[in-house]
Amino acid sequence: MKNKRPSLAVEIAGIKLKNPVMPASGTFGYGEEYAPFIDLERLGAIVTKGLSLAPKAGNPTPRIAETISGMLNAIGLQNVGVDAFIQHKLPFLREINTPVIVNFFGNTLDEYGEVARRLSDIPEVAGVELNISCPNVKQGGIVFGTDPKAASEVVGLVRKHLKKPLIVKLTPNVTDISVTARAAEEAGADAICCINTLTGMAVDVKTRRPRLANKTGGLSGPAIRPVAVRMVHQVVQAVKVPVIGVGGIMRPMDALEFLIVGAKAVQVGTANFVDPAVMMTIIDGIEAFCVEEGITDIHQLIGSLQL
Amino acid sequence: MKNYKTVVLSNQEISTGYYRMRILAPGFGSKAKPGQFLMFRVQTSLPPLLRRPFGIFRTGFLPADCDGQAPKEFVEILYKVVGRGTDIMSNLQVGSKVEVLGPLGRGFDMGVPGEQKILVGGGIGLVPLYMLARELTRKSSVRLLMGGRTREDILAVTEFERLGVETYVSTDDGSLGEEGLVTQVLLRKLDKYPNASVYACGPMPMIEAVQEICAARGVPLQVSLEALMACGVGACLGCVVKGAGHSEASPRYLCSCKEGPVFRAEQLDWTKLGQEPGYCEGCKI
Numbered sequence: 001m002k003n004k005r006p007s008l009a010v011e012i013a014g015i016k017l018k019n020p021v022m023p024a025s026g027t028f029g030y031g032e033e034y035a036p037f038i039d040l041e042r043l044g045a046i047v048t049k050g051l052s053l054a055p056k057a058g059n060p061t062p063r064i065a066e067t068i069s070g071m072l073n074a075i076g077l078q079n080v081g082v083d084a085f086i087q088h089k090l091p092f093l094r095e096i097n098t099p100v101i102v103n104f105f106g107n108t109l110d111e112y113g114e115v116a117r118r119l120s121d122i123p124e125v126a127g128v129e130l131n132i133s134c135p136n137v138k139q140g141g142i143v144f145g146t147d148p149k150a151a152s153e154v155v156g157l158v159r160k161h162l163k164k165p166l167i168v169k170l171t172p173n174v175t176d177i178s179v180t181a182r183a184a185e186e187a188g189a190d191a192i193c194c195i196n197t198l199t200g201m202a203v204d205v206k207t208r209r210p211r212l213a214n215k216t217g218g219l220s221g222p223a224i225r226p227v228a229v230r231m232v233h234q235v236v237q238a239v240k241v242p243v244i245g246v247g248g249i250m251r252p253m254d255a256l257e258f259l260i261v262g263a264k265a266v267q268v269g270t271a272n273f274v275d276p277a278v279m280m281t282i283i284d285g286i287e288a289f290c291v292e293e294g295i296t297d298i299h300q301l302i303g304s305l306q307l
Numbered sequence: 308m309k310n311y312k313t314v315v316l317s318n319q320e321i322s323t324g325y326y327r328m329r330i331l332a333p334g335f336g337s338k339a340k341p342g343q344f345l346m347f348r349v350q351t352s353l354p355p356l357l358r359r360p361f362g363i364f365r366t367g368f369l370p371a372d373c374d375g376q377a378p379k380e381f382v383e384i385l386y387k388v389v390g391r392g393t394d395i396m397s398n399l400q401v402g403s404k405v406e407v408l409g410p411l412g413r414g415f416d417m418g419v420p421g422e423q424k425i426l427v428g429g430g431i432g433l434v435p436l437y438m439l440a441r442e443l444t445r446k447s448s449v450r451l452l453m454g455g456r457t458r459e460d461i462l463a464v465t466e467f468e469r470l471g472v473e474t475y476v477s478t479d480d481g482s483l484g485e486e487g488l489v490t491q492v493l494l495r496k497l498d499k500y501p502n503a504s505v506y507a508c509g510p511m512p513m514i515e516a517v518q519e520i521c522a523a524r525g526v527p528l529q530v531s532l533e534a535l536m537a538c539g540v541g542a543c544l545g546c547v548v549k550g551a552g553h554s555e556a557s558p559r560y561l562c563s564c565k566e567g568p569v570f571r572a573e574q575l576d577w578t579k580l581g582q583e584p585g586y587c588e589g590c591k592i
Contacts, residue, residue: 026543027538027542027543028542029540029541029542033538033540033541033542034540034542036308036309037308037309037310037540057557057558057559057560058544058547058558058560060558061534061547061548061549061560062535063535063544063545063546063547064535064536064537064543064545064546065535066354066355066356066357068354069353069354069356070356071356071357071537073537073543073545075543075544075545078544078547078560221356222353222356270356270537272538272542273357273358273537273538273539273542273543274348274356274357274358275310275348275406276310276408276540277310
């Protein structure tokens with residue numbers, strides 16, 4: 001008898017995904033950058049670079065530094081701005097049969113609200129991912145993500161302005177991530193995405209200066225994966241809404257770790273830079289694992305951690 | 308541009324610390340334009356994590372085999388061993404599997420046919436100038452001014468000469484060619500050919516000095532910049548450089564991998580372009 005292909009479909013906050021694999025914001029541009037390399041329609045979703053109300057030029061250079069099994073970045077959320085995105089980037093994404101999740105942030109509470117309002121009426125946007133976790137900008141970003149009260153306030157405000165599914169992306173740079181996860185859930189998050197990068201620093205020993213112009217940056221890549229798996233595990237215990245796991249996924253088995261601890265979907269970030277087709281390999285690998293293990297539906301795997 | 312899984316055809320040390328690698332380039336060798344680059348995945352295990360960008364030195368075809376198959380395309384890169392990534396590359400053997408992404412980036416503009424062209428190369432910065440010279444010599448008179456600290460930094464000059472390029476060498480220690488900086492030679496050549504166009508690639512202090520000379524004389528200049536890169540396709544925005552009109556109040560950045568690596572001098576903000584901390588120091592892991 002021929003084996004039936006396992007179902008990899010999942011639903012996050014009402015967004016139907018063909019499979020649980022999507023890019024992490026900021027590592028995939030606006031989708032078109034990777035179109036020459038992969039079939040975007042095979043992805044569970046496309047997650048865009050973080051948008052702000054006005055275009056943002058980003059931080060001074062150097063902005064990246066490689067470390068052992070990881071990279072530090074301090075890009076500073078360079079982006080075209082929400083209106084230019086809608087006008088110039090969305091038409092490309094509209095033609096692709098894959099849900100589009102738009103990541104966004106604000107410098108102030110009002111800006112968060114305004115960007116949410118502008119995205120709310122765009123039919124091609126399946127859902128939004130609220131960034132309260134970028135470590136590389138002075139205003140906005142992590143400022144809202146490290147204080148549960150501030151997180152609650154910004155999530156509540158965005159919820160008021162937004163008629164779409166709301167995913168909140170949390171920072172790992174806190175003592176207890178389950179506290180901010182609960183605060184986000186109570187304030188109206190439909191899903192939680194964790195983690196963003198860990199704040200780090202690297203020094204050029206010859207010049208004795210930081211290797212990033214911003215002094216510190218966000219650490220990503222396989223170096224952070226065990227931290228991410230632990231935090232996703234904690235957040236899954238703390239909230240009822242679905243959790244998207246992200247942090248250092250390079251191979252199918254890395255994605256499986258996150259699913260097993262209870263993430264309903266995963267995001268792949270730095271690995272896209274190393275291998276533009278890595279998400280295809282990960283989707284194929286998850287499917288192959290399911291076939292091998294006799295799993296007919298990915299939900300049999302999600303949260304199947306044995307303790 | 309695509310990600311190609313291919314093999315090393317040869318990989319030899321051509322001067323102390325400098326290597327020349329030839330890889331099979333089916334479907335992309337002949338598509339590469341002067342000034343474009345490839346992102347090499349050094350090995351599939353870690354570290355290093357990220358790919359390394361390398362300028363394309365030369366493309367060509369292997370002679371057809373006696374089996375009647377079509378000639379096979381190849382690409383050559385020249386590289387200097389500076390850190391762990393390039394060290395691993397230097398140990399790759401004939402037949403080793405490699406993954407390359409490319410050809411990437413915007414290359415050189417060939418300018419007006421017939422006018423004098425002066426190429427200025429410093430050390431490994433010579434790499435993108437060979438394909439450029441090959442293209443330019445079809446319609447223009449081309450001179451190469453090549454600089455280095457010692458004779459070991461002077462690479463592949465005879466190959467330029469074979470193209471019919473007049474070459475001038477200078478080294479800081481006088482161990483080959485004229486003693487001194489390549490910019491001295493540039494000043495003399497521009498005295499003789501004031502309407503020439505200049506193309507430069509090399510260490511940032513050299514590029515800055517070339518820019519000053521060209522700006523003062525109103526000579527058109529294109530530069531190929533080296534930058535730290537993660538993706539090579541314009542997604543990570545890690546490799547940006549300051550564009551003309553940049554200020555702290557209204558920053559303006561250009562993406563080296565997508566809008567470059569070749570820029571017209573007037574596209575860039577030259578204030579302290581190469582003096583930021585850590586510039587070009589990233590590949591030591």
